[in-house]
Amino acid sequence: MRVLVVEDSPAMRTFVRAALEEGGLADVTEAANGFEALRLLPREKYDLVVTDINMPDIHGLELISFMRKSEQHKTTPVIIVSTEGAQRDRDRGMSLGANAYLTKPFQPEQLRATARRLVEKPAGSTGQ
Numbered sequence: 001m002r003v004l005v006v007e008d009s010p011a012m013r014t015f016v017r018a019a020l021e022e023g024g025l026a027d028v029t030e031a032a033n034g035f036e037a038l039r040l041l042p043r044e045k046y047d048l049v050v051t052d053i054n055m056p057d058i059h060g061l062e063l064i065s066f067m068r069k070s071e072q073h074k075t076t077p078v079i080i081v082s083t084e085g086a087q088r089d090r091d092r093g094m095s096l097g098a099n100a101y102l103t104k105p106f107q108p109e110q111l112r113a114t115a116r117r118l119v120e121k122p123a124g125s126t127g128q
Contacts, residue, residue: 001026001119002044006037006051006063007081012104016050016081019108020115034058038066046076047119050111053082053093061096068097077118081106 003026007013013030020026029044031037035057037049049067051060058066060080067073077099082089085103093101100114 001047001115003028003048003050003115004031004037004040004044004046005029006031006034006049006055006060008033008052008055012052012081015108016111019111020050022108022112025112026115034060034063037063041067041070041073046073048077048079048115049073050079050081050115053080053084053089061093064093064096064098079111079114079118081111 003020005013005016005028007016013032017028017030020028029040031040033055037051038058051063053060060082064078067076067078078097079100079102080093080098081102081104083104090101099118102110102114
């Protein structure tokens with residue numbers, strides 16, 4: 001799966017990349033902020049976007065809002081990873097169109113399981 005990781009912390013980008021690349025789960029592209037992500041999104045088809053909320057320039061919620069208005073990206077699954085763990089923060093992210101919300105710190109397996117669940121939905125699933 002092709003994943004775009006949008007995170008201003010180099011250490012967290014490395015952590016997320018390693019978690020997703022373990023076992024060949026993902027081919028990861030990194031963006032240091034929302035502005036960089038907006039430049040990368042039109043160039044490639046991503047199966048998943050993992051984004052932080054608090055970033056300089058364009059923050060994660062603005063990025064999600066843009067994606068949900070874009071014909072090309074409106075159905076791309078989005079996972080928010082954030083230190084903001086309050087229910088109002090989760091509700092806001094989910095209402096803007098995020099598919100999942102993980103609060104930092106989280107375990108690598110938690111991220112992998114969430115990514116698999118969002119991306120590997122069986123075609124023609126009967127809901128079983």
